[in-house]
Amino acid sequence: MSDATLDAREGLTTVSRSFGRQAWDRFRRHRLAMIALVLLALMTTAFVVGPWLSPYAFSDQDFSALNQGPSLAHPFGTDPIGRDLMVRTFIGGRYSLRIALLIAVLTTAIGTVIGALSGYFGGRLGAAIDQVINLFLIVPSLIILIVLAARYGSGPNAIAIVIALLSWPLIARIVRGSFLQFRDQEFVLAARAAGASTRRIMFRHILPNVFGPIVVNATLLIGIAIILESTLGFLGLGVRPPVPTLGNLIAESKGALQTKPSAALIPGGFIVTITLCANFIGDGLRDALDPTSRKS
Amino acid sequence: MTTPLLEVDDLRVTFRTDDGDVRAVQGLSFTVAEGETLAVVGESGSGKTVAALAIMRLLPRTARVEGTIRFRGTSLLDLDEDGMRDLQGDDLAMIFQDPMTALNPVFTVGDQIVEAIRTHRDVTESAARARATELLDLVGIPEPKQRIDNYPHEFSGGMRQRAMIAMGIANEPKLLIADEPTTALDVTVQAQVMEVVRTVQEATGTAVMLVTHDLGLVAGTADRIQVMYGGRLFEAGPTDTVFYGSRNPYTLGLMASIPSAVGRTARRLEPIPGSPPSLIALPEGCAFSPRCAFATEACRDEPELRVVDAASGHATRCHRAEELPDLVAARATATAGSEGGAAEPGAAGDGAA
Numbered sequence: 001m002s003d004a005t006l007d008a009r010e011g012l013t014t015v016s017r018s019f020g021r022q023a024w025d026r027f028r029r030h031r032l033a034m035i036a037l038v039l040l041a042l043m044t045t046a047f048v049v050g051p052w053l054s055p056y057a058f059s060d061q062d063f064s065a066l067n068q069g070p071s072l073a074h075p076f077g078t079d080p081i082g083r084d085l086m087v088r089t090f091i092g093g094r095y096s097l098r099i100a101l102l103i104a105v106l107t108t109a110i111g112t113v114i115g116a117l118s119g120y121f122g123g124r125l126g127a128a129i130d131q132v133i134n135l136f137l138i139v140p141s142l143i144i145l146i147v148l149a150a151r152y153g154s155g156p157n158a159i160a161i162v163i164a165l166l167s168w169p170l171i172a173r174i175v176r177g178s179f180l181q182f183r184d185q186e187f188v189l190a191a192r193a194a195g196a197s198t199r200r201i202m203f204r205h206i207l208p209n210v211f212g213p214i215v216v217n218a219t220l221l222i223g224i225a226i227i228l229e230s231t232l233g234f235l236g237l238g239v240r241p242p243v244p245t246l247g248n249l250i251a252e253s254k255g256a257l258q259t260k261p262s263a264a265l266i267p268g269g270f271i272v273t274i275t276l277c278a279n280f281i282g283d284g285l286r287d288a289l290d291p292t293s294r295k296s
Numbered sequence: 297m298t299t300p301l302l303e304v305d306d307l308r309v310t311f312r313t314d315d316g317d318v319r320a321v322q323g324l325s326f327t328v329a330e331g332e333t334l335a336v337v338g339e340s341g342s343g344k345t346v347a348a349l350a351i352m353r354l355l356p357r358t359a360r361v362e363g364t365i366r367f368r369g370t371s372l373l374d375l376d377e378d379g380m381r382d383l384q385g386d387d388l389a390m391i392f393q394d395p396m397t398a399l400n401p402v403f404t405v406g407d408q409i410v411e412a413i414r415t416h417r418d419v420t421e422s423a424a425r426a427r428a429t430e431l432l433d434l435v436g437i438p439e440p441k442q443r444i445d446n447y448p449h450e451f452s453g454g455m456r457q458r459a460m461i462a463m464g465i466a467n468e469p470k471l472l473i474a475d476e477p478t479t480a481l482d483v484t485v486q487a488q489v490m491e492v493v494r495t496v497q498e499a500t501g502t503a504v505m506l507v508t509h510d511l512g513l514v515a516g517t518a519d520r521i522q523v524m525y526g527g528r529l530f531e532a533g534p535t536d537t538v539f540y541g542s543r544n545p546y547t548l549g550l551m552a553s554i555p556s557a558v559g560r561t562a563r564r565l566e567p568i569p570g571s572p573p574s575l576i577a578l579p580e581g582c583a584f585s586p587r588c589a590f591a592t593e594a595c596r597d598e599p600e601l602r603v604v605d606a607a608s609g610h611a612t613r614c615h616r617a618e619e620l621p622d623l624v625a626a627r628a629t630a631t632a633g634s635e636g637g638a639a640e641p642g643a644a645g646d647g648a649a
Binding site for chain 2: 211
């Protein structure tokens with residue numbers, strides 16, 4: 001094949017599409033991610049709209065229906081003081097999801113900036129940050145979390161900030177590794193030769209190359225965060241009752257696990273589903289955001 | 297104008313390592329005039345790339361750079377970071393060896409050229425894009441309007457190197473430093489890329505400093521050649537003078553080791569024996585003497601770079617520069633004799649003839 005025909009043939013495949021459009025096309029081909037996205041959208045809608053449509057408020061008590069299993073009037077059942085568990089689950093989902101998203105965003109932001117600085121500059125600054133990362137990773141975060149939550153935490157935002165301040169090293173370590181790998185690549189030298197500033201090189205030239213691992217880990221964080229929040233809630237150290245979160249709901253159900261397992265299984269099912277959805281969406285995003293994965 | 301575009305005087309680059317100081321460039325002085333092409337030739341480790349990076353101020357902070365580098369009268373080593381950044385990619389541009397890794401994989405080729413333009417020129421996105429399309433066309437990318445939205449991985453190696461060149465010349469630099477621009481490419485593409493460089497030069501009047509180990513590449517391209525060895529300048533002069541009247545054993549050795557694709561019966565390639573010197577412990581005296589066929593006692597003292605022909609500016613660093621043509625001719629005859637006349641005299645002999 002001559003060069004000309006080769007070029008012409010290659011030319012045919014290069015239909016101009018914007019990056020966002022291409023990414024969306026790639027994402028759509030990822031079946032599990034699409035299913036996860038739809039499921040997550042449905043759950044979010046239920047959490048947001050559900051309580052508003054329900055005849056009950058999350059703290060309304062129905063003394064004629066105490067501690068019931070699922071029924072038509074109360075699809076998820078009621079708790080021992082007659083509160084509707086469906087409304088409580090949806091409101092709980094709302095809080096849990098909000099906390100998880102906040103944690104994921106905060107943790108990723110802190111971890112990315114610190115990891116980028118440490119990886120790009122290396123030297124003494126990098127070594128110092130590395131030691132801090134290691135310190136945070138070996139300290140049992142749950143114990144610190146329990147102490148901090150007992151001292152400061154009761155609002156959903158406070159919980160999120162405390163968790164983020166403890167989990168950023170997870171992201172920082174990954175970003176640091178990627179920056180170490182990319183900072184010596186020739187395109188970084190080329191960018192410097194083109195007169196780009198250090199900040200520009202870090203955040204505009206290298207960071208986009210690291211999006212894949214960051215996005216995947218941010219979505220993994222959503223799962224971790226929801227589970228951590230639930231753990232705190234279960235231990236009674238999370239968001240204070242009567243405000244429900246998915247973790248609080250499981251904690252409240254523990255008295256009746258034998259007789260009415262649905263009270264634990266339903267919020268538990270939501271926790272598992274949200275976590276899985278977040279992970280699948282992360283997978284899809286990683287492929288979608290990597291331009292070299294274009295198969296068309 | 298009498299001030300050269302680039303004036304390097306007594307450039308010394310030292311890297312501190314645990315094993316000792318690596319003296320990568322030692323006392324390098326040269327100039328580049330506006331619009332000319334200077335080829336800097338040498339083996340790996342001869343200091344040619346380090347010198348190029350020193351001019352661009354792209355060496356890591358562990359490098360100690362001394363001497364003076366003047367670009368259009370401005371001392372580059374005294375500029376602050378901002379001042380240097382203003383020059384980098386604008387009047388002073390560089391293209392790199394490996395087109396596979398020198399483009400950012402997550403941005404389209406167009407985006408990268410546009411960025412190069414907009415870093416230095418206050419133009420709109422669409423104006424920069426139009427300019428980028430023009431540049432891609434200039435460097436011979438087919439269908440530049442479509443190709444501008446391709447990612448680097450959708451380009452072939454030769455096309456990537458062309459895109460790199462387009463990026464390098466985006467702001468019509470006064471000096472383009474090309475570090476082994478064709479090494480990673482196959483031979484046919486090499487010729488095309490060099491053609492592109494020449495076209496660009498004609499269009500923009502850019503001076504090119506071509507850093508390469510490939511003498512063949514230099515022959516048709518450069519106005520002047522500068523041969524480096526062990527961090528020092530070994531020979532410098534107009535291309536033809538160096539090719540046909542070299543007064544340096546190292547240059548002759550380099551030329552004898554290039555395979556020739558044209559004409560004549562097979563001739564034996566003559567490698568230069570040994571390997572380039574360690575830059576930590578350079579040999580006493582002439583750095584090339586341990587590998588040199590013509591070395592004598594005198595070579596224990598380091599020769600100065602001296603001008604052998606004032607008219608052309610031909611300079612060499614060899615004690616035996618004057619007698620070299622005779623020495624080479626004598627050696628060629630001896631070699632031919634010992635091989636029963638089967639082999640033709642090496643290119644070294646031809647070169648000196």
